[in-house]
Amino acid sequence: xxxxxxxxxxxxxxxxxxxxxxxxxxxxxxxxxxxxxxxxxxxxxxxxxxxxxxxxxxxxxxxxxxxxxxxxxxxxxxxxxxxxxxxxxxxxxxxxxxxxxxxxxxxxxxxxxxxxxxxxxxxxxxxxxxxxxxxxxxxxxxxxxxxxxxxxxxxxxxxxxxxxxxxxxxxxxxxxxxxxxxxxxxxxxxxxxxxxxxxxxxxxxxxxxxxxxxxxxxxxxxxxxxxxxxxxxxxxxxxxxxxxxxxxxxxxxxxxxxxxxxxxxxxxxxxxxxxxxxxxxxxxxxxxxxxxxxxxxxxxxxxxxxxxxxxxxxxxxxxxxxxxxxxxxxxxxxxxxxxxxxxxxxxxxxxxxxxxxxxxxxxxxxxxxxxxxxxxxxxxxxxxxxxxxxxxxxxxxxxxxxxxxxxxxxx
Ligand code: NIG
Ligand code: FE
Numbered sequence: 001x002x003x004x005x006x007x008x009x010x011x012x013x014x015x016x017x018x019x020x021x022x023x024x025x026x027x028x029x030x031x032x033x034x035x036x037x038x039x040x041x042x043x044x045x046x047x048x049x050x051x052x053x054x055x056x057x058x059x060x061x062x063x064x065x066x067x068x069x070x071x072x073x074x075x076x077x078x079x080x081x082x083x084x085x086x087x088x089x090x091x092x093x094x095x096x097x098x099x100x101x102x103x104x105x106x107x108x109x110x111x112x113x114x115x116x117x118x119x120x121x122x123x124x125x126x127x128x129x130x131x132x133x134x135x136x137x138x139x140x141x142x143x144x145x146x147x148x149x150x151x152x153x154x155x156x157x158x159x160x161x162x163x164x165x166x167x168x169x170x171x172x173x174x175x176x177x178x179x180x181x182x183x184x185x186x187x188x189x190x191x192x193x194x195x196x197x198x199x200x201x202x203x204x205x206x207x208x209x210x211x212x213x214x215x216x217x218x219x220x221x222x223x224x225x226x227x228x229x230x231x232x233x234x235x236x237x238x239x240x241x242x243x244x245x246x247x248x249x250x251x252x253x254x255x256x257x258x259x260x261x262x263x264x265x266x267x268x269x270x271x272x273x274x275x276x277x278x279x280x281x282x283x284x285x286x287x288x289x290x291x292x293x294x295x296x297x298x299x300x301x302x303x304x305x306x307x308x309x310x311x312x313x314x315x316x317x318x319x320x321x322x323x324x325x326x327x328x329x330x331x332x333x334x335x336x337x338x339x340x341x342x343x344x345x346x347x348x349x350x351x352x353x354x355x356x357x358x359x360x361x362x363x364x365x366x367x368x369x370x371x372x373x374x375x376x377x378x379x380x381x382x383x384x385x386x387x388x389x390x391x392x393x394x395x396x397x398x399x400x401x402x403x404x405x406x407x408x409x410x411x
Contacts, residue, residue, distance in 0.1 A: 001041030002406035005061045007049055009034045009069040012387050013371040014352040019288050019315035019360035026348040038377030038406035046371050068387045071370050072141025072378030073332055074358030077269050077290050079323035080128045080145035081162045084115030086324045099299055109185040112324050116149035124162035132170045136410045138332040139380035139399040144362050148181025153205050156182050160212045173409045177362040180209045183218035183225055183233050198229050202236040216242040220256040227255050234263045249274045261285040267361040271304045272296055283314035288361040292321040293338035294329045306343040317357040333395050340391035347388055377406035
């Protein structure tokens with residue numbers, strides 16, 4: 001928890017302690033010639049430089065030189081912990097195979113499950129730390145990480161332990177929010193016996209993991225966990241005190257968005273094939289729509305209807321979905337470019353989606369996601385003086401400095 005002063009900053013930030021919805025997403029607060037004071041990791045001043053209070057001469061000062069300064073990015077949906085790789089499947093898909101047909105043949109998620117079960121906890125954490133360093137270079141100061149490649153109690157606990165080890169080892173660099181995704185797939189030993197696996201999740205796994213992860217997540221999908229099983233699992237997790245997320249309407253229109261609204265989920269994610277009714281229900285119930293353009297891009301699927309969500313008054317977050325299968329990328333710059341170019345989000349909406357709304361999707365909007373007094377000193381300084389250049393540099397990393405809790409973690 002450090003002290004730091006940033007001067008000559010061209011600050012732009014969303015504001016508030018909760019997700020910003022609809023047209024509000026395009027309203028950033030701007031401070032030209034701004035300054036920020038961070039004490040013990042917490043922002044104590046943000047405003048015009050010529051009005052800033054005095055600060056100790058011993059404190060470190062960064063002169064941003066008029067460059068654009070934004071809140072640290074939040075990657076609110078990743079599968080950061082996994083064994084093995086799936087480059088072979090990627091090549092099959094290039095040749096026309098589909099994601100679901102590979103999964104139905106026992107590949108896909110199950111193939112990563114096989115590798116993850118074999119891996120020891122330290123090697124899983126070490127692998128994740130490589131990605132954390134890359135994320136930090138791209139300005140990420142908060143990341144969500146899911147289990148979901150264990151699919152039995154011991155292996156899921158091992159994955160949650162790997163998230164904890166990674167989080168402890170990188171605690172000076174990044175904040176990690178953990179999610180239990182034991183309902184990612186029906187493991188091969190329960191093939192054709194989904195009901196039994198659902199009961200094991202409810203009776204054995206949820207009670208053991210409920211205090212080890214902040215969120216419960218599920219792959220609600222045709223031929224994976226359909227609506228009725230998903231509802232049962234989500235309500236059991238909710239009753240155990242867990243906050244809820246869903247992988248919803250990713251491959252087909254199934255009613256995952258409507259279910260997310262019904263059970264009071266914090267977010268529903270993917271939503272490539274969401275129905276108009278689902279959009280309306282999510283907006284009405286305040287469920288954050290976490291859109292993952294890199295996955296649509298990598299699967300050659302249509303992009304999620306970001307504009308429809310925003311026009312319906314919903315809150316949109318953007319995240320990478322980094323995982324070894326459907327989307328092996330944690331690229332923040334490419335996420336920004338795809339959101340602006342293909343999903344028709346404005347640059348301001350994209351920034352809100354990757355900061356405050358991502359923080360809301362992770363349940364930490366009171367801590368981070370905006371540059372405001374009382375929030376953590378999680379900040380990025382860009383290479384140029386306007387944030388407007390972000391999508392223009394298509395897929396190129398334009399983060400000059402990443403600051404986490406008032407400490408420079410990447411420059
Ligand atoms: O978010 N759709 C399900 N889960 C992941 C993919 C996981 C994998 O392919 O390993 C996703 O796309
Ligand atoms: Fe995912």
